[in-house]
Amino acid sequence: MEGVRTMAGNDLTFEFDNVEKSRKQIVKEIFSKPFDHLRSGISYMLPFILIGGIITAVSSISNISDAPIWSMVASIGQVGMTFFIPIFGAYIAFSIADKAGIAPGFICAYLANTNGSGYIGALLAGFLVGYVVALLKKLIKPNKILQGVWDYFVPAFSTLAVGLFIIYVINAPVARFTDFMVAKLSGMDAAQGGIAGLILGALGGVDYGGPISKIGTAIMFAGFDKGIYLFVGIAIAIAMVPPFGFTAAAFIAPKLFTKSERRYARTSWPIVLIGGFTELALPLVINDIIRCTIASFLGCLVSGFLAGFFGLELSVPALGLASWFFISSVPVYALCVVAGAAVTAAALIFLRKIWPRKNFDPDSDDEVMSL
């Protein structure tokens, strides 16, 4: 079996494990698909941010109450917020080098972060130490007796080597770059904010919480780490737009949707408002990918632009209902979401009217993939 094969004519790529691989293939595989590693890091760090963020937000009750418990609550939340960065690095390395990468990734990302290179330094650390561990483990296979020693030695050695490299070589320039970016991004005026909103809207509006939108998420977290809350505000304004817009379109122009799609819209709109995550749009997208994606893209551009232009900020990364409590401006938030959803709904309805769906049967009760 080949290592990687692309099916002719469409974009399916398969990979195979537990097959014989040449050294060249092994190396190639280690360095391939860096975005998988980035996404793994994000996936594992999310609970730390969400839990730390919500608990910290709860502790803000200390503004109206003097009880000492609230500062305890704040310090609990702080732990989550402190450690999401080393965990980020740990699981980038895990994605590259499996379990052997976790501790090296954690330690090296922690070193990078505490020495000023922040999120970007942690990202670099995770990748770097992950690659070193993976290469050493997969390319050098000693005999059975020494294998145990090697398994123990590789992560320790990698952590030390990469750790020193980070301290002496990486930290200073990355810290300078980070400070420069933070300075630029903290003082954005309305126009610059609008542009940032357009970019994040474009990233977030095309794949419903998939890999491309996760790039926007990574940018958002990098900013969040340094106290830039504008990107979080923009991201939250965008997130609800596609599902809200499609659901609204299903109510406004039901004849353009199949029976099962209408049923999904009817039953899912409470979850859309409470949960607020973009993936909820997927069942309505699956049977009409092109038109839905165009509509979603346009709506997210609008919502993102407005959020950036008006400087919408969110200091706690909470989705859905919770976000309304922490958002910097409820009217602006509402404006962005409604405007974006309106554009999405209008675009979808317009597209379906001038370019009807093939084999479309409004009474079709084919099971829509539900969440």
Add this chain to the structure above:
Amino acid sequence: MKLVIITSCVAGVAHSEMCAAALKKEATARGHSVRVEMQGGSNLSDMLPKEICQSADVILIAYAIAVARKERFEGKPVVKVPIDQAIRHIKQVIDKAEEVYGQTAGSERKG
């Protein structure tokens, strides 16, 4: 064919479940026996034990992030495909799993 399906996505709320359900439906319709594990998010309830994975013929993984607990698949034929591709080409993905099964079953018979 005894199939183990693993789906793994970033937040574990949507892509994992949808893709797993669709793959299971197609494979079951073709007469295969299927066990499914959805990773991502904080789900621990449907973790498949090692014995199930080792007794499968093919392990099919649709992923967006690294797959956890890969040690369970040691020695088994594993087919991996990105989850956003899989969702749009369910039939071809099961085709590929069947193809791999045919190849490994064939070489086992020879050996």
